[in-house]
Amino acid sequence: MAGKAIVQCSAGHLFTATWLPLIGIKSLRITPSRRYARCPVERHWGMVTKIDAAHLTEPQLIAAQAHDAGLQ
Numbered sequence: 001m002a003g004k005a006i007v008q009c010s011a012g013h014l015f016t017a018t019w020l021p022l023i024g025i026k027s028l029r030i031t032p033s034r035r036y037a038r039c040p041v042e043r044h045w046g047m048v049t050k051i052d053a054a055h056l057t058e059p060q061l062i063a064a065q066a067h068d069a070g071l072q
């Protein structure tokens with residue numbers, strides 16, 4: 001079972017996604033940590049980047065967990 005990743009879109013929104021390492025189900029894989037995908041926060045398409053949760057503050061983590069993009 002793939003774990004939830006914290007992801008940030010090009011507009012700066014934070015959300016979680018189930019990040020499949022090798023393939024993109026609903027996203028176009030660019031590199032292992034970058035994809036072109038739909039952002040669930042404002043429902044737009046853009047570059048999204050997987051980020052390390054250790055770099056986030058508590059409020060950022062809470063904001064990220066409020067939105068989930070599902071399988072990516």
Ligand SMILES: [Zn+2]
Nearest residue numbers: 009011013039
């Ligand atoms: Zn966004």
